[in-house]
Amino acid sequence: xxxxxxxxxxxxxxxxxxxxxxxxxxxxxxxxxxxxxxxxxxxxxxxxxxxxxxxxxxxxxxxxxxxxxxxxxxxxxxxxxxxxxxxxxxxxxxxxxxxxxxxxxxxxxxxxxxxxxxxxxxxxxxxxxxxxxxxxxxxxxxxxxxxxxxxxxxxxxxxxxxxxxxxxxxxxxxxxxxxxxxxxxxxxxxxxxxxxxxxxxxxxxxxxxxxxxxxxxxxxxxxxxxxxxxxxxxxxxxxxxxxxxxxxxxxxxxxxxxxxxxxxxxxxxxxxxxxxxxxxxxxxxxxxxxxxxxxxxxxxxxxxxxxxxxxxxxxxxxxxxxxxxxxxxxxxxxxxxxxxxxxxxxxxxxxxxxxxxxxxxxxxxxxxxxxxxxxxxxxxxxxxxxxxxxxxxxxxxxxxxxxxxxxxxxxxxxxxxxxxxxxxxxxxxxxxxxxxxxxxxxxxxxxxxxxxxxxxxxxxxxxxxxxxxxxxxxxxxxxxxxxxxxxxxxxxxxxxxxxxxxxxxxxxxxxxxxxxxxxxxxxxxxxxxxxxxxxxxxxxxxxxxxxxxx
Amino acid sequence: xxxxxxxxxxxxxxxxxxxxxxxxxxxxxxxxxxxxxxxxxxxxxxxxxxxxxxxxxxxxxxxxxxxxxxxxxxxxxxxxxxxxxxxxxxxxxxxxxxxxxxxxxxxxxxxxxxxxxxxxxxxxxxxxxxxxx
Amino acid sequence: xxxxxxxxxxxxxxxxxxxxxxxxxxxxxxxxxxxxxxxxxxxxxxxxxxxxxxxxxxxxxxxxxxxxxxxxxxxxxxxxxxxxxxxxxxxxxxxxxxxxxxxxxxxxxxxxxxxxxxxxxxxxxxxxxxxxxxxxxxxxxxxxxxxxxxxxxxxxxxxxxxxxxxxxxxxxxxxxxxxxxxxxxxxxxxxxxxxxxxxxxxxxxxxxxxxxxxxxxxxxxxxxxxxxxxxxxxxxxxxxxxxxxxxxxxxxxxxxxxxxxxxxxxxxxxxxxxxxxxxxxxxxxx
Numbered sequence: 001x002x003x004x005x006x007x008x009x010x011x012x013x014x015x016x017x018x019x020x021x022x023x024x025x026x027x028x029x030x031x032x033x034x035x036x037x038x039x040x041x042x043x044x045x046x047x048x049x050x051x052x053x054x055x056x057x058x059x060x061x062x063x064x065x066x067x068x069x070x071x072x073x074x075x076x077x078x079x080x081x082x083x084x085x086x087x088x089x090x091x092x093x094x095x096x097x098x099x100x101x102x103x104x105x106x107x108x109x110x111x112x113x114x115x116x117x118x119x120x121x122x123x124x125x126x127x128x129x130x131x132x133x134x135x136x137x138x139x140x141x142x143x144x145x146x147x148x149x150x151x152x153x154x155x156x157x158x159x160x161x162x163x164x165x166x167x168x169x170x171x172x173x174x175x176x177x178x179x180x181x182x183x184x185x186x187x188x189x190x191x192x193x194x195x196x197x198x199x200x201x202x203x204x205x206x207x208x209x210x211x212x213x214x215x216x217x218x219x220x221x222x223x224x225x226x227x228x229x230x231x232x233x234x235x236x237x238x239x240x241x242x243x244x245x246x247x248x249x250x251x252x253x254x255x256x257x258x259x260x261x262x263x264x265x266x267x268x269x270x271x272x273x274x275x276x277x278x279x280x281x282x283x284x285x286x287x288x289x290x291x292x293x294x295x296x297x298x299x300x301x302x303x304x305x306x307x308x309x310x311x312x313x314x315x316x317x318x319x320x321x322x323x324x325x326x327x328x329x330x331x332x333x334x335x336x337x338x339x340x341x342x343x344x345x346x347x348x349x350x351x352x353x354x355x356x357x358x359x360x361x362x363x364x365x366x367x368x369x370x371x372x373x374x375x376x377x378x379x380x381x382x383x384x385x386x387x388x389x390x391x392x393x394x395x396x397x398x399x400x401x402x403x404x405x406x407x408x409x410x411x412x413x414x415x416x417x418x419x420x421x422x423x424x425x426x427x428x429x430x431x432x433x434x435x436x437x438x439x440x441x442x443x444x445x446x447x448x449x450x451x452x453x454x455x456x457x458x459x460x461x462x463x464x465x466x467x468x469x470x471x472x473x474x475x476x477x478x479x480x481x482x483x484x485x486x487x488x489x490x491x492x493x494x495x496x497x498x499x500x501x502x503x504x505x506x507x508x509x510x511x512x513x514x515x516x517x518x519x520x521x522x523x524x525x526x527x528x529x530x531x532x533x534x535x536x537x538x539x540x541x542x543x544x545x546x547x548x549x550x
Numbered sequence: 551x552x553x554x555x556x557x558x559x560x561x562x563x564x565x566x567x568x569x570x571x572x573x574x575x576x577x578x579x580x581x582x583x584x585x586x587x588x589x590x591x592x593x594x595x596x597x598x599x600x601x602x603x604x605x606x607x608x609x610x611x612x613x614x615x616x617x618x619x620x621x622x623x624x625x626x627x628x629x630x631x632x633x634x635x636x637x638x639x640x641x642x643x644x645x646x647x648x649x650x651x652x653x654x655x656x657x658x659x660x661x662x663x664x665x666x667x668x669x670x671x672x673x674x675x676x677x678x679x680x681x682x683x
Numbered sequence: 684x685x686x687x688x689x690x691x692x693x694x695x696x697x698x699x700x701x702x703x704x705x706x707x708x709x710x711x712x713x714x715x716x717x718x719x720x721x722x723x724x725x726x727x728x729x730x731x732x733x734x735x736x737x738x739x740x741x742x743x744x745x746x747x748x749x750x751x752x753x754x755x756x757x758x759x760x761x762x763x764x765x766x767x768x769x770x771x772x773x774x775x776x777x778x779x780x781x782x783x784x785x786x787x788x789x790x791x792x793x794x795x796x797x798x799x800x801x802x803x804x805x806x807x808x809x810x811x812x813x814x815x816x817x818x819x820x821x822x823x824x825x826x827x828x829x830x831x832x833x834x835x836x837x838x839x840x841x842x843x844x845x846x847x848x849x850x851x852x853x854x855x856x857x858x859x860x861x862x863x864x865x866x867x868x869x870x871x872x873x874x875x876x877x878x879x880x881x882x883x884x885x886x887x888x889x890x891x892x893x894x895x896x897x898x899x900x901x902x903x904x905x906x907x908x909x910x911x912x913x914x915x916x917x918x919x920x921x922x923x924x925x926x927x928x929x930x931x932x933x934x935x936x937x938x939x940x941x942x943x944x945x946x947x948x949x950x951x952x953x954x955x956x957x958x959x960x961x962x963x964x965x966x967x968x969x
Binding site for chain 2: 744750
């Protein structure tokens, strides 16, 4: 050891002499999280955790949640997609299933995501734009027409009104004669990150957490294979957070959900195995890999030590990854293919369970079919041609990656301690602390780009005169009118007395604090609309007022 | 020296406000007074705020694809309120082919991802200067 | 600022006794914006209400992000409500130099209640008392050393104390402490201590009762006119120092230094003479 240190000191002295004549490209080299990097890493940098002989599939799961990882089954290639109307989406899903895909991922339009019907004034211009418009069970029936729900797994990117959309899905299953126990899928259902980063919130934090724990409780009993939440760092990162902040705030939110569920009387090992996560893969290659490894270890230790989980499944941080939308450039869009490939590679080397690769034209508009195919092919090339999936955690033991993993873990713990001291995630959000931290990082990054301290190829260096943009996908503007017509037809033919009664029952349950899921299911069955159900809940719970000051 | 006043607004429902906030800060750091509306503002609310705050310009940010209906609506409502001296610019995920239509509708400039902040700051300064002349 | 407009505004009367100017101040983190939002919302049911919200400007660029409007976004569609965000434009003391001019403007546009929220940067923001008819000082339990935060002169300016977030532990202690030190104004107004939970709208009605009671008391005592004269005095003081500073700021420091008290051009003497001349001619006019 002493010998190694001596040699390293001598080596450094020689390097410094050389640097006097040939200075380096930058004064200091740092990761996106501001971790300063050494010139070279050696076994002197290996953290103590490496001495514990960590193995994949064993606590604390730094090296992976399974023993053989992708040697058994590759990660799920799951592309998020949404189309204007339920019919179009249904056509698309059936096509994808006929091509051998088994997982569906549903994107909803913004009015649906914030619990407004398509005829609401604020929905004007937004109907069917970033996903499918769902106003009632009638639309959901069309969306999954002729799709056997016991044969597919469905991921739904839905948060504030997640209970209503899941209830619609369950009623469609009921009508198909499919047992709820055989349903598989995920709802995002992560409201806390909506307040800090994504913005599709409806109610204030307390009632929102109540709705979430109601879902946990109802599904634990009735829909046992459903992933009831996907705790998301993705959007936190997109809003400008660093890698360390992404993990810290996601875990802080996760801790809050677990605490809420325990407070609501649930047993940790009854719901924790159904918790899943969703992270971002940005461009700082090794930092991203280390980030995923650190997150797994942190979560396993939190679940075992803080919450006393016994079931190993409760300790597994299973996560979906999407490549970084905000890293894509509108300039020279084909360069995005390369960015996405490298980011996707870091997710695979970091041990992701499923992966969405972004399309090259997403900085311009919704992706075209050809772009989506290239994005999917990128994953397939990584899976089948590079060989990186043939060995578990191939970078385990790398001086650099292990050291970076430990450093990220340390910094996340410091940030978590800060949030604990404030009183937890909700307090930190209500005071605007987390939002401010993220905005500061976003602004610093932008300043680094402006000063060219951070080079973005094709944007602030290596620019060219841009050619005309390629063909882009457009949503037909007549979609909105058609959707509103359909909603009006539904309202005229349903039993409005029954709807009123069902909505009153939802309001009563909300006021009394009973589990909301059963009355919401009844309301959905009566063809009450999403906007109506969320509307009565708005009356009881009030609406969230943004705390995010700049 | 009267500081330039700018309303930075998020019309429509999308919650991606990173760009809006970064631009707001850059305008602040260039000595301007920036009023940020927060999310989910209807064109009517934006126009009311612009008039009450007596701003020189309104900057709209939209990433959901609803820009073609929302941006021109703001321009039109300002005009109807007799406040066409308040100039409107926009930004976000906006296809190149939509830009001529937006300019035609009275939007003064459209900034797409990757635009240097300096360009936006200079644009605001120049436009307000011209408007005064 | 357009000086012509300021002079025009200064001609607008400030003495309308049917308008109530309410100042809201207090240390940061007290929920002032939320409280103001509640006051505006309640008052706007029957009255026209203007809210003037002051935020700090950046000492580096002079620019500002005026974010208080976000907290009132629910009110922005209400035709009875006017919201104006103001930068303090470098003014310490919680307000800006033109706030009285703006009060004149809204007072003469038919607004019955004018609420002025100060910066809330934690420094001693006592200027609001020279502007408002009724000054609310907002405190919250256990926000650091609460009483300490009050000792910077802010106790004395309160016409009404508000303990916001009164559902937090420690509210009783704060209530007792404020009761103890409640100031009795001359002519007999005993500063009441109100408890509110602004996020839930609790305690707002009774706070409004106190605000109205204070307004009635001012009118009964004939003190409202007095208050408005104070405000006008504040206006001329602030505007003149603001304009002096902004003019001087445009001159390079070395030029100023060279001519401060030069033989050929004695700037200081000239300035002082000009002031004296203006003040002296006042006595001639009257």
